[in-house]
Amino acid sequence: MDTVDIKRFAELLKGSRRAVFFGGAGVSTESGVKDYRSEDGLYNTVKQYGVPPEVILSRSFFESSPDVFYDFYYKYFLQSSAKPNPAHIALAELEKRGILSAVVTQNIDGLHQAAGSKNVFELHGTVYKYHCFRCGREFPIEKVKELKGGVPRCEVCGGIIKPDVVLYEEPLDEDVITGAVTAIASADLMIIGGTSLAVYPAAGLLRYYRGREIVLINRSETQYDSRASLVFRDKIGEVMQQTVELLGD
Ligand SMILES: [Zn+2]
Known part of the structure; x- marks a missing residue:
């Protein structure tokens, strides 16, 4: 992992009060959740x-x-008996510190809430x-x-x-969409992780982001790579954990 990039990511977080995390399946697979799309x-x-x-x-x-x-x-x-991984835990910590304002996720496994995150918009619903x-x-x-x-x-x-x-052929929940759009539109930093942004409605929602900096953490290339200030190809759990450790107490 590039330590210069980690330091820059930590600096971006320090300067942020309304960061939003947008996550996909890759966040859950690091917890051992099976991905039916794989x-x-x-x-x-x-x-x-x-x-x-x-x-x-x-x-x-x-x-x-x-x-x-x-x-x-x-x-x-x-x-599955999946537990929150370091990415979920780091994001919950960022919310507690007043840096992260919301998690928007395509996952339905409730692992963000299990890690302690409070403001979570589950685009595809929940198994709970x-x-x-x-x-x-x-x-x-x-x-x-x-x-x-x-x-x-x-x-x-x-x-x-x-x-x-939310099953295929079903519309997304309007309240969830509105909440996610509101959070993204007022975000001062966008962190995108574990998603190729190919699944509806990911890319559409990100168009509401008006801030400058985007941090992208994904194993493969995405259509937002060129727009991002920082791109990590490493495990999202490691990136998030190391970055939050740099923030100190
Ligand atoms: Zn009944």
Whole structure:
């Protein structure tokens, strides 16, 4: 890792009071969360179910084959015992210090909140909340987890219980989008990590950023590399941890 860049990143953070972190799957994979979009995830899903993950995670598929949906969903989203990694922990620390104003994430695993982050906008929803598809009653994750991939049903009306996860074919939550846009539009530093920015609506949201400095941490190239003040190709956990350590007490 380039120590000059780490020092510059720390300086940018010191001068910031409204930094926003925008993160994708790469933040979670460093915690051991399985990425269904990865080559392995795609291959194994097609081999087992005959269709790619994007089809299983669609609204129409959920409605027509909830049994297959939940078999897949349990395996990828509920079975994991993933814990926050140094990136999640460093971001929570930055919020506590009054440097970071918000985390905007494409992940649904709740690891930012587990690390202590408070202002988190989960663009694609969360595996921690559920509601009955028919009567709207809310249910805790435990009720779904204990079925180990079986289809959870509402004990009041018998309807199927759906995760508060944004499925393909579904619109994003307006309040979440508004919150994310507001945070990004007033940000004085943008940190982007673990995302190639190819997934909707990532690139669109970043257009609201009016600040100058962008710090980009991703293993592969992105369309924002040329716009960024600093680009790291290292593990996001290591970059964030080392940078926050430089801030001192
Ligand atoms: Zn119900």
